[in-house]
Amino acid sequence: MRIYVPGDSAAKAVGADDVVRAILAEAARRGIEIEIVRNGTRGMIWLEPLVEIDRGAGREAFGPVTPADVPALLDGTLPGHGRVEDIAFFARQTRLTFARCGVIDPLSLADYQAHGGLAGLRRAIGMTGAGIVAEVTASGLRGRGGAGFPTGIKWKTVAEAKADRKYIVCNADEGDSGTFADRMIMEGDPFSLIEGMAIAGLGVGATKGYVYLRSEYPDAIRVMAHAVEIARSAGVLGADVLGSGRAFDMEIRKGAGAYVCGEETSLLNSLEGKRGIVRAKPPLPALEGFLGKPTVVNNVISLATVPVIFERGALAYADLGVGRSRGTVTLQIAGNVRQGGLFETAFGMSLGEVVNGIAGGTASGRPVKAVQVGGPLGAYMPVSKFDTPLGYEEFDRQGGLIGHAGLVVFDDTADMLRMARFAMEFCAIESCGKCTPCRIGAVRGVETIDRIAQGDGAAIPVLTDLCETMRDGSLCALGGFTPFPVMSALTHFPDDFSTLREAAE
Numbered sequence: 009m010r011i012y013v014p015g016d017s018a019a020k021a022v023g024a025d026d027v028v029r030a031i032l033a034e035a036a037r038r039g040i041e042i043e044i045v046r047n048g049t050r051g052m053i054w055l056e057p058l059v060e061i062d063r064g065a066g067r068e069a070f071g072p073v074t075p076a077d078v079p080a081l082l083d084g085t086l087p088g089h090g091r092v093e094d095i096a097f098f099a100r101q102t103r104l105t106f107a108r109c110g111v112i113d114p115l116s117l118a119d120y121q122a123h124g125g126l127a128g129l130r131r132a133i134g135m136t137g138a139g140i141v142a143e144v145t146a147s148g149l150r151g152r153g154g155a156g157f158p159t160g161i162k163w164k165t166v167a168e169a170k171a172d173r174k175y176i177v178c179n180a181d182e183g184d185s186g187t188f189a190d191r192m193i194m195e196g197d198p199f200s201l202i203e204g205m206a207i208a209g210l211g212v213g214a215t216k217g218y219v220y221l222r223s224e225y226p227d228a229i230r231v232m233a234h235a236v237e238i239a240r241s242a243g244v245l246g247a248d249v250l251g252s253g254r255a256f257d258m259e260i261r262k263g264a265g266a267y268v269c270g271e272e273t274s275l276l277n278s279l280e281g282k283r284g285i286v287r288a289k290p291p292l293p294a295l296e297g298f299l300g301k302p303t304v305v306n307n308v309i310s311l312a313t314v315p316v317i318f319e320r321g322a323l324a325y326a327d328l329g330v331g332r333s334r335g336t337v338t339l340q341i342a343g344n345v346r347q348g349g350l351f352e353t354a355f356g357m358s359l360g361e362v363v364n365g366i367a368g369g370t371a372s373g374r375p376v377k378a379v380q381v382g383g384p385l386g387a388y389m390p391v392s393k394f395d396t397p398l399g400y401e402e403f404d405r406q407g408g409l410i411g412h413a414g415l416v417v418f419d420d421t422a423d424m425l426r427m428a429r430f431a432m433e434f435c436a437i438e439s440c441g442k443c444t445p446c447r448i449g450a451v452r453g454v455e456t457i458d459r460i461a462q463g464d465g466a467a468i469p470v471l472t473d474l475c476e477t478m479r480d481g482s483l484c485a486l487g488g489f490t491p492f493p494v495m496s497a498l499t500h501f502p503d504d505f506s507t508l509r510e511a512a513e
């Protein structure tokens with residue numbers, strides 16, 4: 009009997025390791041032979057620890073499982089959910105990037121290949137660098153780290169730059185609130201990121217890659233480092249990638265623990281051992297990046313999506329989506345929801361469908377008030393905007409942001425003035441200090457919101473002016489996008505900014 013218990017840190021946080029210990033003890037007591045696989049999570053966090061048992065006729069899911077459930081689990085009397093693929097939350101997904109996550113043993117290269125792994129790299133090896141870049145361009149893939157910049161254009165810039173060395177840097181800093189897709193894929197399917205980086209290296213002519221991985225993710229660091237060793241000893245990485253005669257190798261580097269180190273130029277400084285402060289652009293990292301050399305900086309999900317694009321073909325990927333947002337979006341549903349987790353679907357589903365149809369509304373049972381999409385710099389979307397389809401331009405037109413596709417849901421008890429204050433405070437704390445609109449503006453922003461909270465209505469236009477200055481004058485998106493949550497809170501929830509003022513009048 010094979011038993012799958014996720015080794016993912018979200019599952020561990022709710023007791024997966026205790027469940028493993030209980031299963032081993034109970035199996036030993038009964039004298040039965042079992043094999044435990046520590047897979048990644050399937051992404052249905054409310055069901056974790058989600059245990060799957062394969063008694064020879066497919067995998068049956070149970071969860072959340074506690075150590076006390078284990079005797080019934082082994083007896084076959086514990087009520088289960090049937091096959092994972094039949095659970096509604098899972099059945100409605102289009103899993104491409106996350107196709108293997110939760111299915112395979114993350115550190116088994118054989119398992120990886122049995123599920124389509126390395127097919128993309130093998131195909132890429134038969135192509136020229138320009139052909140690889142053209143394939144990524146044709147897929148319509150855009151950066152999943154925040155800005156949605158076309159990956160093909162970035163790769164082409166690096167490929168065409170003249171230099172003795174080029175680099176692939178994976179941004180695994182994942183600092184956005186409510187996001188966990190990068191961590192999930194690194195813990196659940198690390199070879200997909202390695203394969204994506206190798207394809208990127210072959211495409212642009214880079215022989216070395218780095219994963220800048222936040223220090224708050226010790227499990228992801230451990231799994232990735234181990235996977236890199238396995239890939240190297242199997243010849244997937246090294247001087248002769250899969251016998252191609254072309255070289256690519258990589259290292260895992262631990263992040264320094266600041267939100268701004270997720271910004272690509274700040275990240276490069278940190279990777280070079282310098283203080284994580286933003287660099288002015290130009291020069292673009294694609295031309296002068298790591299150690300001054302042409303560098304592809306891409307998010308984990310962008311790179312981990314590359315293998316499936318090469319496996320299935322760019323057009324199959326580009327076939328999915330809406331407008332200029334092609335392929336799938338890996339939504340991370342969090343906050344006050346009944347069913348939170350990772351939901352991968354083609355771009356185009358409406359925000360309301362995700363919140364009400366997929367996530368099942370709020371956990372509190374109260375009405376939804378707002379959803380912050382795109383991390384701490386994303387706008388608060390009110391229910392009146394729930395028809396907005398998930399797409400970069402579609403959200404932009406509504407004053408919103410897809411970003412890294414994190415959704416944090418709030419019910420009607422949320423005080424939007426406090427949320428606006430939090431956004432300014434966050435910016436003040438995380439600012440790298442290089443430019444004035446952000447360094448000083450965020451501090452003044454907190455003070456101005458405090459004045460509004462005290463009933464000073466004259467401070468509202470000051471806040472609006474300040475937000476305009478930060479938006480237009482900041483060097484990077486930390487200062488430049490903080491006005492999104494602040495102004496969306498003020499615009500869509502004016503009552504939260506006026507109660508005390510009206511009371512005072």
Ligand SMILES: Cc1cc2nc3c(=O)[nH]c(=O)nc-3n(C[C@H](O)[C@H](O)[C@H](O)COP(=O)(O)O)c2cc1C
Binds near residue numbers: 152181305307
């Ligand atoms: C303050 C700030 C924080 C950021 N944090 C991250 C992050 O944690 N992960 C990430 O991939 N991109 C982050 N970005 C975006 C990166 O600067 C960059 O656009 C991205 O890594 C490029 O990869 P992509 O094209 O694959 O999205 C951040 C940007 C800003 C301004």
Ligand code: SF4
Binds near residue numbers: 444446487488
């Ligand atoms: S906007 Fe803020 S974080 Fe970005 S460069 Fe300016 S001070 Fe630094």
